[in-house]
Amino acid sequence: MDIQLGKLIDRFGGQLKGDPDTRVSGFAPLDLAQASHITFLTNPRLRKQANVSHAAALILTPSDDERITDYAGARILTDNPYAYFAYAAQFFQSLQAEPHVPGIHESACIAPSARIAASAKIGPFVTIEADVEIGGNCVIDAGSFIGKGAKVGANTCFAPRVVFHALCVIGERCEVRSGAVIGSEGFGFANDKGVWVKIPQTGRVVIGNDVQIGANTTIDRGALADTVIEDGVKLDNQIQIGHNCHVGAHSAMAGCVGVAGSAVFGKRVTIGGAAMIGGHLKIADGTHVSASSVVQSSINEPGAYTGFYPLEKHTDWERTAVVLRNLTSMRQRVRELEKTVNSLGEKEE
């Protein structure tokens, strides 16, 4: 199954330098691409690979186009080759994908009161409880569970073994990966004379459109109010979102991020992998937090923030750690030195 470059230009724009009838069958990396492939250049360090690539076509920026002198194949010029690649790759995938066959697998356990669109596909061993609503073209794959009164928007896909708890809501065109648990009870306890007393978690998780939730990621339902994930948010694997958090539209978090309860994210916030965000704080629109950084107070000014201990050879780290623990006394010694040197200086005069 291949396609002419001209057809890609018709669909996705860009300026073609080369024969519009050139046919390509799919993407490959610069170094592995063969005559049937299309590839792309985004990383300046790969210009050499681009120069000698055997790909039939190369997606690149106009400025890189001038730099890449030896490459002989066709070229597609665009200001954002990576996004162009994303759209075109989705198109190639759609050509190969078998359309899902609608219907409910005979082994699935579906409550009579559930409303499931005829165009939806429900896999084996799926449990769907009372009053659930499943929209058109949804795929709920093997072993997934959807609790009472939950709502799933059209064209949303649950991978095998997703748990989506009672009353939670997810919008359209979302993807939830295997092992994700949405709407589990939040971690809320009052302490009564040394014993923990559970606080019922009666809120929901409310998720917008075009949201992606990674494998084994957990999002807790709210305590009294709801936990909210706005449109276009992308969450990687093994992320934990505590109860009553609010994640602004088009924010993205890499794997292993933890977010404590009631944190409020602005829009387009990006969080690096394994960063940890404290509870009851606010993060401004467009903020970036580096991987492995710890945020324990609100960030009101957008920008890039970092806080992790730099790696050293273990023996060096041991020495540094000792000095670090005595940093306040070192500051004190510097202050005293300044005083003494000052007085010495005065005596000079």
Place this chain on the structure above:
Amino acid sequence: MDIQLGKLIDRFGGQLKGDPDTRVSGFAPLDLAQASHITFLTNPRLRKQANVSHAAALILTPSDDERITDYAGARILTDNPYAYFAYAAQFFQSLQAEPHVPGIHESACIAPSARIAASAKIGPFVTIEADVEIGGNCVIDAGSFIGKGAKVGANTCFAPRVVFHALCVIGERCEVRSGAVIGSEGFGFANDKGVWVKIPQTGRVVIGNDVQIGANTTIDRGALADTVIEDGVKLDNQIQIGHNCHVGAHSAMAGCVGVAGSAVFGKRVTIGGAAMIGGHLKIADGTHVSASSVVQSSINEPGAYTGFYPLEKHTDWERTAVVLRNLTSMRQRVRELEKTVNSLGEKEE
């Protein structure tokens, strides 16, 4: 479904200021509460909200009672409003909750030798292996797995898709959330000339009463001895407890905490989110470890302990990190300065 304040006082104590016949239908936050709601004040920063709250009743401390002058509704005075809220909210939830219908779902796969109390509820696609014991009023929800010879105490609930491995034991009134894996084999290998040789993990996980285990949390079975979780322990989501750990009664850990093998916790230890506890160490009763902190040696003296790198603007962090790496040389320079200044000072005399 609502209830008179007088009835709440009869059940949960506290001093009522207002009409005992006032009816409330449930809880709401201070700012959202309406005339049918009851609410509570625990955070001093919310006193203003309390003053203008529309709630029918407000739970607060005697000292806050004096400070809250404008609020017009009924008041319940108690020394621990948060615990009072927890107990009362549980009561409201019990009024609304439909009692579970006992019985074994027709799709469940139950070994003939399993002993399941008649009052227990077993959901769809549950697997229960030979010689398992399930106590009265248990709920084992959809897709859960319980291995050979495991024991589940009365009134314990497994959410959908819990895995509880062979021979493990859990007490009464526990809650295990979706995706939790209890009793998986621990990570034990001997290295034989560069190749890892597996050490069989033949211990169990033994869990007490009133324990809560969060979504996608994992607790490994012991190697030779058992992994033990005592009564009243509360574990949030995505926590990893290594083999042979012992967690003391009424300890609590927030999300994403990792505990390496053979760590021994005292009672009432609290661990902040994403903190990491090393293996083979002891933590004293009542110790608190802050979120994102790393514990690599035993804590013998109770108290609050912290160790994470403070967040900075990324450009500042880059500069700080360079100096940090050279901290030992800086200390050396300070020492030399002190020597020189000392000798200079002596020459003065």
Place this chain on the structure above:
Amino acid sequence: MDIQLGKLIDRFGGQLKGDPDTRVSGFAPLDLAQASHITFLTNPRLRKQANVSHAAALILTPSDDERITDYAGARILTDNPYAYFAYAAQFFQSLQAEPHVPGIHESACIAPSARIAASAKIGPFVTIEADVEIGGNCVIDAGSFIGKGAKVGANTCFAPRVVFHALCVIGERCEVRSGAVIGSEGFGFANDKGVWVKIPQTGRVVIGNDVQIGANTTIDRGALADTVIEDGVKLDNQIQIGHNCHVGAHSAMAGCVGVAGSAVFGKRVTIGGAAMIGGHLKIADGTHVSASSVVQSSINEPGAYTGFYPLEKHTDWERTAVVLRNLTSMRQRVRELEKTVNSLGEKEE
């Protein structure tokens, strides 16, 4: 079921000091071992326990043999007692283990085109899609899912509720624990004017022989190329491996480790628990990264590397953190002191 020490020597070597007809029924720790048990000494701090152990037999090094004077039982001398214990414990386990009964559970959902060895065991509620291949003596336990065209090598075991996605490949004698998700789509998005555009993840996960994958661990499929886990790799629980990573043979990672996309590990790399490895970097053969350390650039020279903030009492940490944030200014003050003291010194002459 017990065995004579002489038989163990025949199987696993080592030098026996004592009666070869002494019978032992299994392993126990030094302090708990009774007359029917065999035990081992690897930790020098436990020599006292070894001296007074009631075990029938003790595995130890020749050098420890000289130090342990009081212990009266039989002894097995070997250079690697821990590995000896591992092999012997596996043997004891094999004596007790019931052989699995081959066959496909009646509730399992198996595509007609799947090729499943007659000696394999497929548990309840397992889903196996089209064109899957399952090798001899495999165990695929309850509720697991294997996607289209995936291949599972002989003698490999999936615990209950494993997800193994389409086209992925795993070798022989592997163990995958409950809740693991292998081959989920990687986290790849292009940003187009503030909106995230998904990049199809069309690579696979390819896993070698003798690999262990822990509970709730996730390994993403590659974007264009494959994610590769070589022979003998051991991964603990709750580890996240990003798309296109390559993990070298006999590497081992403890729980909660995160590895970002396209990281390349050499052979025999060991990573401590909760360490975080950045994307697109290389780690040299035999490198060790300490627990909770953050690696954000390539490690070309083998050795032990560490980077986590040392724990302090919270009040001390607060003070240290303030000084740490001002470390660059402190360095500046030290430099100025050196200048001043220098000039003072010159004036002296």
